[in-house]
Amino acid sequence: MADHRPTPEHEPREADARAPASSGRATMPAGRVLIVILVALLVWGFLYAPSLRRASDAQPEGTRRTVSLWVLRPIAAISDLLQVTRATDGAIEALGRDPGAAPGGTISVPEPEDLPTIGPSVSASPTPDEPVTTNTKIRRPTPGDKLRVVVVGDSLAAGLGVYLEREFRPALVRVSRQGRISTGLSRLDYFDWMGAMRDIETGFRPDLVVVMVGDNDNQNLQTPGGDVVAEIGSFEWPQAYQERVDEFTRIAVDGGAHVAWVGLPIVDRKERWPVMQRQNDIFERVVDAVPNATYVDTWDRFANRDGEYTPFYWQGGQAELVRASDGFHFTPAGYELIAQSVVDTLAEEFQLAPKTLTG
Amino acid sequence: MLFPTVDFAVFFALVFLGHWLLNPKPLPWKLFMIAASYVFYAWWDVHFVWLLAGISAISQLGAIAVARQTSEMRKRIAMVAGVTLSLLPLLYFKYYSFFSLELTNAAADLGLGNLGLPLVQLILPVGISFFTFMAISYIVDVYRGHTHLASWIDVFLYLSFFPHLVAGPIVRPDELIPQIDVRRDPRHIDVAGASWLILGGLFKKVVVASYVSTALVEPVFGDPSNHSALDAIVGITAFAVQIYADFSGYTDIAIGVAKLLGFQFPQNFDRPYSARSLQDFWRRWHITLSRWLRDYLYIPLGGSKRGEVRTYVNIMLTMTLGGLWHGADWHFIFWGLFHGVGQAIGAWKRAYLPARPETTMLAWGQRLGTFSLVCVGWVFFRADSMATSFELLGRLIVGWGQPNEIVTPLAVGTIAGMLALQYAPREPGLRLQEWISRWHPVPMGLAGALGLFVIATLGPQGVAPFIYFQF
Numbered sequence: 001m002a003d004h005r006p007t008p009e010h011e012p013r014e015a016d017a018r019a020p021a022s023s024g025r026a027t028m029p030a031g032r033v034l035i036v037i038l039v040a041l042l043v044w045g046f047l048y049a050p051s052l053r054r055a056s057d058a059q060p061e062g063t064r065r066t067v068s069l070w071v072l073r074p075i076a077a078i079s080d081l082l083q084v085t086r087a088t089d090g091a092i093e094a095l096g097r098d099p100g101a102a103p104g105g106t107i108s109v110p111e112p113e114d115l116p117t118i119g120p121s122v123s124a125s126p127t128p129d130e131p132v133t134t135n136t137k138i139r140r141p142t143p144g145d146k147l148r149v150v151v152v153g154d155s156l157a158a159g160l161g162v163y164l165e166r167e168f169r170p171a172l173v174r175v176s177r178q179g180r181i182s183t184g185l186s187r188l189d190y191f192d193w194m195g196a197m198r199d200i201e202t203g204f205r206p207d208l209v210v211v212m213v214g215d216n217d218n219q220n221l222q223t224p225g226g227d228v229v230a231e232i233g234s235f236e237w238p239q240a241y242q243e244r245v246d247e248f249t250r251i252a253v254d255g256g257a258h259v260a261w262v263g264l265p266i267v268d269r270k271e272r273w274p275v276m277q278r279q280n281d282i283f284e285r286v287v288d289a290v291p292n293a294t295y296v297d298t299w300d301r302f303a304n305r306d307g308e309y310t311p312f313y314w315q316g317g318q319a320e321l322v323r324a325s326d327g328f329h330f331t332p333a334g335y336e337l338i339a340q341s342v343v344d345t346l347a348e349e350f351q352l353a354p355k356t357l358t359g
Numbered sequence: 360m361l362f363p364t365v366d367f368a369v370f371f372a373l374v375f376l377g378h379w380l381l382n383p384k385p386l387p388w389k390l391f392m393i394a395a396s397y398v399f400y401a402w403w404d405v406h407f408v409w410l411l412a413g414i415s416a417i418s419q420l421g422a423i424a425v426a427r428q429t430s431e432m433r434k435r436i437a438m439v440a441g442v443t444l445s446l447l448p449l450l451y452f453k454y455y456s457f458f459s460l461e462l463t464n465a466a467a468d469l470g471l472g473n474l475g476l477p478l479v480q481l482i483l484p485v486g487i488s489f490f491t492f493m494a495i496s497y498i499v500d501v502y503r504g505h506t507h508l509a510s511w512i513d514v515f516l517y518l519s520f521f522p523h524l525v526a527g528p529i530v531r532p533d534e535l536i537p538q539i540d541v542r543r544d545p546r547h548i549d550v551a552g553a554s555w556l557i558l559g560g561l562f563k564k565v566v567v568a569s570y571v572s573t574a575l576v577e578p579v580f581g582d583p584s585n586h587s588a589l590d591a592i593v594g595i596t597a598f599a600v601q602i603y604a605d606f607s608g609y610t611d612i613a614i615g616v617a618k619l620l621g622f623q624f625p626q627n628f629d630r631p632y633s634a635r636s637l638q639d640f641w642r643r644w645h646i647t648l649s650r651w652l653r654d655y656l657y658i659p660l661g662g663s664k665r666g667e668v669r670t671y672v673n674i675m676l677t678m679t680l681g682g683l684w685h686g687a688d689w690h691f692i693f694w695g696l697f698h699g700v701g702q703a704i705g706a707w708k709r710a711y712l713p714a715r716p717e718t719t720m721l722a723w724g725q726r727l728g729t730f731s732l733v734c735v736g737w738v739f740f741r742a743d744s745m746a747t748s749f750e751l752l753g754r755l756i757v758g759w760g761q762p763n764e765i766v767t768p769l770a771v772g773t774i775a776g777m778l779a780l781q782y783a784p785r786e787p788g789l790r791l792q793e794w795i796s797r798w799h800p801v802p803m804g805l806a807g808a809l810g811l812f813v814i815a816t817l818g819p820q821g822v823a824p825f826i827y828f829q830f
Contacts, residue, residue: 024789025796027547030379032800033619036550037375039804041368044811051815052365092816162581170585177581311480312460317467319460325482332743358584 109203153213163335184216201255259293268327360402399521407484418494438502457687486525543621551796553618560611563604565818583751588758635725675699
């Protein structure tokens with residue numbers, strides 16, 4: 001290290017010209033280091049351009065996405081032309097990754113061999129061959145045929161899944177947590193929740209699907225291929241969004257599962273309330289029309305007496321911090337409250353057996 | 360701005376160019392680096408730029424006040440006032456919410472009614488714990504005569520210099536301010552050493568920490584009751600690997616980035632999981648925090664100069680406050696106390712028990728014992744509550760015979776590999792760096808590109824913030 005004795009401020013001096021001889025490493029002038037940095041970044045950018053372009057494509061509309069795509073598209077095109085994309089895709093595959101995977105990632109559905117051999121035939125839940133018209137009980141599980149619960153949705157579902165799993169007895173209930181951050185039902189090009197739900201239905205055969213999604217949905221509605229179905233703010237958007245919510249719910253219910261749709265919670269940014277409340281109206285309207293589906297409200301539960309946002313929850317004279325500092329997500333205590341709301345609703349609506357719960 | 364992002368790569372290429380172009384002109388160079396550092400900070404949250412500037416100003420005003428006093432008593436008062444003022448934002452943003460809530464609930468429990476304390480939830484400005492500690496170092500070191508009163512511009516750059524800004528290392532004024540005041544030599548940049556640190560740090564953070572976090576740590580800490588004893592052991596050990604890979608990865612990148620700009624930062628990690636006692640562990644883990652706690656808390660408390668009992672109390676108090684520094688919650692406080700008690704017991708043993716003959720068996724027993732204790736401590740550090748901590752530790756007793764959910768060859772191999780690296784000889788890595796350092800810039804850049812490609816491919820989409828950002 002250089003001499004660290006303080007020097008007069010107005011007399012800057014050149015550090016001793018020194019190579020870090022003690023390490024034995026050769027040093028390089030700054031100009032040549034800049035070449036190293038630029039070569040590394042440009043070549044990496046060229047090699048990784050197809051992946052970066054896919055990730056940029058999936059970003060929300062805005063300046064950042066526009067600029068990223070403006071830079072990356074020509075680079076990716078050259079990469080394609082020179083067959084570099086093919087080579088890098090091969091390298092990505094060799095490293096155990098899917099180069100064509102959606103930018104939001106994929107889900108990992110439990111393997112079929114993990115499922116009970118007796119299958120859901122013992123279940124009291126309806127099967128696809130028996131369309132339901134009214135709410136039915138959730139089947140009574142046994143240690144050999146556990147109740148299969150899957151929690152799906154965005155980051156809220158990821159948080160909820162952890163604490164919902166704790167509500168169930170592991171001996172009787174198997175919980176698969178499938179929350180994926182930054183996902184939703186709008187941008188299926190980023191993460192295809194419809195396809196994922198079908199995979200979950202066929203792979204995991206859930207008895208209960210708990211959904212918490214929608215915070216990231218204030219965007220254009222796009223297909224998995226990237227086509228825009230309805231632009232955000234357009235007259236068509238609410239109807240098209242409702243159709244997606246309906247389709248998603250029916251994939252689960254038609255597969256034989258019960259659905260608990262957890263509504264979006266009140267947030268600190270009031271300007272977001274109209275959109276979120278409209279989404280909640282859609283969720284509630286859809287599940288009201290679908291047998292074996294129910295709605296769990298979180299808006300009022302986490303509002304104060306004046307209907308305003310509060311990060312605290314009062315119970316028995318004690319205050320508890322239930323919201324994260326971003327004014328949107330929850331603390332563990334908050335997720336526990338939602339999880340309790342979910343199981344209370346399940347007991348009330350679908351007669352969930354008390355023996356399945358830890359409490 | 361996060362280090363492992365395209366944003367930072369572009370930012371750094373531009374700053375590198377500006378830094379070396381302006382290097383011969385001290386004032387423009389300093390202004391440029393301050394501006395770049397504030398942009399780096401504002402990229403995360405522009406609202407708290409004023410806080411960084413405010414603490415820098417308080418720090419300098421405190422140091423000026425100390426330097427202007429002639430009597431020791433007045434100097435001391437000025438120092439204490441400066442330190443207190445520097446601490447106020449940290450106390451408010453980090454601890455007010457926690458303590459106001461705890462006091463309100465305690466009063467309700469005791470039947471005292473509502474104390475009327477405003478309950479608020481505050482966003483913790485990123486890096487505030489780090490730059491506040493550096494600000495305190497500066498005032499106290501001016502008071503102690505360890506460093507001279509620096510210029511305003513030097514202090515603003517010392518506290519905001521972007522490589523250390525958000526998660527350390529905690530660089531002392533006498534380590535950094537003199538480097539700010541000399542012109543860095545543009546002819547001799549240790550590019551191989553810097554690249555090794557940056558790429559290694561990226562690999563640890565983006566690949567290792569992300570993998571063990573998602574595949575091993577989150578499932579076990581999320582729902583301990585659903586996991587076997589072996590799962591619990593793997594999950595706890597995986598967190599030891601995660602936090603090491605995450606934090607030492609960040610530090611390595613920070614040191615490497617600083618090196619490319621011609622700065623030397625102090626080492627922050629030295630194979631901590633090879634430690635033979637808890638005291639040894641804290642000489643190897645987050646070294647710059649350990650020495651800060653020693654110099655600015657333990658020694659002012661009296662250190663070991665005020666009798667045996669007071670020494671043990673000082674150790675425990677220092678470590679407990681160190682735990683509180685990591686987070687305003689009971690499980691962090693307990694984690695600190697756990698290490699404090701452990702170190703106090705170690706100090707007592709060294710004072711009263713005869714040293715055993717040095718054997719290989721003894722050394723490995725001590726390493727294993729220390730690592731196990733550190734891992735038990737990590738349970739309290741990582742778990743979301745004390746209850747979860749005890750539930751997870753309880754699995755180590757009652758969880759035998761259950762099926763294992765997360766124990767896979769990849770999981771065990773990753774953990775074993777990272778722990779084995781704590782004992783790996785340094786020579787091969789140094790020889791490799793020496794060899795690469797003699798390459799032409801173009802092949803060196805190509806090798807860097809390949810390294811980045813592998814890291815980006817093996818890593819997950821997006822990168823979670825570093826664990827230590829929240830402290």
